[in-house]
Amino acid sequence: MQLPLFPLKLYLLPGGISTLRIFEPRYVRLVKMAMASNEGFGLCMQTDDNLCHFGSRVVITDFDQMPDGFLGITVRAIDKFVINQHWTEDDGLIMATTSIIPNWTPTEIKYIDRDLSSGLQMLFEEYPEHAAHYPQPDFEDMAWVCQRWLEILPLGTEQKQWFMSRSDHKAALSFLHSVIDEELKK
Structure with a gap:
C-alpha cells in the first residue's frame, strides 16, 4: 500500500x-x-x-x-x-x-491482569481530556489496554518500535506487569 x-x-x-x-x-x-x-x-x-x-x-x-x-x-x-x-x-x-x-488479537482480561486495566481506568479518570478521545473504552480487552499503556508511557523510540513490531500483546503485557506492578508495590 x-x-x-x-x-x-x-x-x-x-x-x-x-x-x-x-x-x-x-x-x-x-x-x-x-x-x-x-x-x-x-x-x-x-x-x-x-x-x-x-x-x-x-x-x-x-x-x-x-x-x-x-x-x-x-x-x-x-x-x-x-x-x-x-x-x-x-x-x-x-x-x-x-x-x-496484523493487529493484535483482542484478548479477554485474565484475573491476574486486572490491575493493569483498573490502573488505566484510574488514569483516564484523572485525565478526562485524554479519556474524552475514547467514548467507548475497552477495558476488558487486554490487547487494547496494553496498547493504550504503551502510547502514554515515556518509552524510548527503539522500545516503542520493538513493541510495534510484535505479532501479539504478550511482550507488552509482560513488560507492563514488570513496570506497573513494581509501581503499585511502592
Whole structure:
C-alpha cells in the first residue's frame, strides 16, 4: 500500500486516537490525499533524520478550523505497517510503500491482569481530556489496554518500535506487569 507519511514523535497503535494541528502545505496535501483515497495516511516516528521502520495507518475521523486558522484533525489508528521504501516529493511530503502488519488479537482480561486495566481506568479518570478521545473504552480487552499503556508511557523510540513490531500483546503485557506492578508495590 502506498501512503503519505506524517513523521511525528506521536506513538499511536491500532485503536489509538489523537488530534493533530495541520498548517504546513505538504501536510494539507497529505490530508487531501487521505480524504480522497479513504486509506488514510501513515504516522511514523523518526530518530534524528531517519524514519523508523514501523508506523501506524490512521484515518481522519473529524476535522475543524482552529481559532488560529489552522486545520485541526482527529485521527484513529487502524493498523500497523512496515515501510518497504520511501521517498520525498518536491514539496517535502514523504511517500512510502508499506506492508500491513496484523493487529493484535483482542484478548479477554485474565484475573491476574486486572490491575493493569483498573490502573488505566484510574488514569483516564484523572485525565478526562485524554479519556474524552475514547467514548467507548475497552477495558476488558487486554490487547487494547496494553496498547493504550504503551502510547502514554515515556518509552524510548527503539522500545516503542520493538513493541510495534510484535505479532501479539504478550511482550507488552509482560513488560507492563514488570513496570506497573513494581509501581503499585511502592
